[in-house]
Amino acid sequence: MMRFPIRQATQPSRRLSKLFATAITGTLVALSLTSSAFAADLPEIESRGSLSVATEDNYAPFNYIEDGNAVGFNADMLVELRQYADFDVKQDILPWTGLLAAVSTGQYDMALTGASVSDERLRVFNYTAPYASAQHFAIKRADDDSIQSVEDLGGKTLGVQAGSVLLSRLPELEKMLKEKGEEMGEVVQYESYPEAFADLANGRLDFVIDSAVPVNTLVASKPDVFAKGPAVSGPGYVSWPIPKSSPKLLAYMNGFLDHMRETGRLAELQEKWFGESFPDLPTKPLTSVDQFHELQFSNMK
Numbered sequence: 041m042m043r044f045p046i047r048q049a050t051q052p053s054r055r056l057s058k059l060f061a062t063a064i065t066g067t068l069v070a071l072s073l074t075s076s077a078f079a080a081d082l083p084e085i086e087s088r089g090s091l092s093v094a095t096e097d098n099y100a101p102f103n104y105i106e107d108g109n110a111v112g113f114n115a116d117m118l119v120e121l122r123q124y125a126d127f128d129v130k131q132d133i134l135p136w137t138g139l140l141a142a143v144s145t146g147q148y149d150m151a152l153t154g155a156s157v158s159d160e161r162l163r164v165f166n167y168t169a170p171y172a173s174a175q176h177f178a179i180k181r182a183d184d185d186s187i188q189s190v191e192d193l194g195g196k197t198l199g200v201q202a203g204s205v206l207l208s209r210l211p212e213l214e215k216m217l218k219e220k221g222e223e224m225g226e227v228v229q230y231e232s233y234p235e236a237f238a239d240l241a242n243g244r245l246d247f248v249i250d251s252a253v254p255v256n257t258l259v260a261s262k263p264d265v266f267a268k269g270p271a272v273s274g275p276g277y278v279s280w281p282i283p284k285s286s287p288k289l290l291a292y293m294n295g296f297l298d299h300m301r302e303t304g305r306l307a308e309l310q311e312k313w314f315g316e317s318f319p320d321l322p323t324k325p326l327t328s329v330d331q332f333h334e335l336q337f338s339n340m341k
Contacts, residue, residue, distance in 0.1 A: 044214060044224035048202070049235060079146045079283035082292050090128040091289075093118070094148040097133045098232045101257045101313040102154030102278075113172075113313035114152050120305060121152075124296050137203050137231060140165075140281065149289060150282045156205035156251060157277045159329045165281035167326040168294045171306065172314060174251040174276030176206055176213075178269030179258065181240060187247060190270045194222025196246035199236035202229035205276070206249050213249075213272040241265055251276065253314045260315070275336050279326065294325050 085091050095114060097105045103112045110133065122129045131152070134142060143151045144164050156174040157167050178198075180187045187193060194217050200207050207229065214224045228245065230236040237258065239245045249272055250258070259268050282290045300306035307317040326332055 044210070044227055046227040046229065049199070049228050049230045049239065079143075079285045080149055080289075081286040082288035085149060085289065086127055090130050091125065091150070092130045092132070092148045093150055093152040094132055094134050094139050094142055095151070095153050096136045096139055098234060099136065099154055100254060102254070103133075113309055114154065116309050116313070117300075118152060120300060120309075121296060124299060135231070136201065140203075143281065144283065146283070149286065150280060150293065152280055154253075154278050155281050157279060157326055157332055158205040158208055159332065160208060161205070161281060162326065162329050162332055164284065166284055166287070166290050167277075167279040167281055168290065169297050169323045169325060170277035170279045170318075170321045171297065172253050172278040172310070172318060173321070174205070174253075174278045175271055176209060176249055176251055176273035176276065177255045177271050178247045178249055179237075179240065179255055180247045180267050180269045181243075182263065182265055182267045184246075184267075187269050190216045190272065191220035191222050193217065193247060193270070193272070194220065194225070196225045197228060197244075198225060199228045199230055199239060199245045199248040201233055201236070202231060206251065209273050209276075210249075212274065216272065237266070251278065253278070256315055257313075277321065277326065277335075284327075290325055290327075298323070 095110070095118070096103050097110060101112050103110065103114050105111070118129065118131060132148065139151055139153065140155070140161070142148055154172070155161070157170070178187065178193060187196075190213070193213070200210070210224070210227065217224055225246070228236075228239075233248070233250065233254070236245065236248045240248050247269060255268055259266050280293060282293060297306065301323070307319070310317040322335060326335075
């Protein structure tokens with residue numbers, strides 16, 4: 041249970057959207073604990089001739105908008121999937137705060153986005169084999185020499201995306217800090233990461249937490265503004281969530297990933313968007329909390 045202070049960001053220009061995000065947070069939590077009984081499995085998808093996927097547009101390098109076009113790792117994977125599949129693949133772009141709830145209630149067949157694996161989500165979704173690492177790191181201002189190690193994060197104000205796995209895994213950082221004799225500072229939730237990064241740059245936050253791939257991307261693109269800080273979690277994975285009521289769709293999408301891996305195209309896209317490939321990631325779907333914990337433990341160093 042989280043014992044540190046948490047609040048929603050309320051920048052004046054985005055106050056209404058923040059209030060909306062706050063209002064739906066409880067709803068999303070409730071939906072995450074319900075069964076996705078309305079989700080279509082592969083036979084129904086093949087019968088109707090189309091797969092419906094939900095993506096987001098504000099989480100580089102997984103999915104984002106550039107010059108009015110959807111780009112990123114998953115945008116390229118969507119192109120590959122449309123070539124691979126014998127049915128149409130229909131895409132809708134949604135805000136992250138409502139995306140997984142829309143999939144869990146059957147509005148979409150799956151999420152084709154950069155979704156981290158977590159205990160809570162594994163109770164509602166199965167995941168295809170991971171395609172990226174999701175260990176969490178602190179991001180600090182490039183000129184901030186006060187943050188060199190985990191213990192330096194004690195008492196500092198941090199930003200994180202609302203409804204994300206990064207928020208749910210903050211107790212790991214709290215434990216790390218406690219072992220160093222420090223306490224967690226205030227946690228500010230944001231609807232999207234660009235807003236959190238803006239507040240970090242202007243000094244409203246001391247650091248932001250994100251997973252390895254977007255951290256590397258951000259720091260490489262703005263090295264004079266941001267710098268990578270210490271790790272604040274154990275190992276993690278990024279993959280595509282599929283409702284537990286759709287095991288055949290899970291097998292199909294994992295087969296697509298196998299195809300991408302065997303042809304070398306997966307490694308090419310990982311290098312293009314993440315700056316590195318991940319040849320040692322698990323190749324089997326993630327379907328249980330126990331399996332996830334076993335993988336985390338086996339990869340601890």
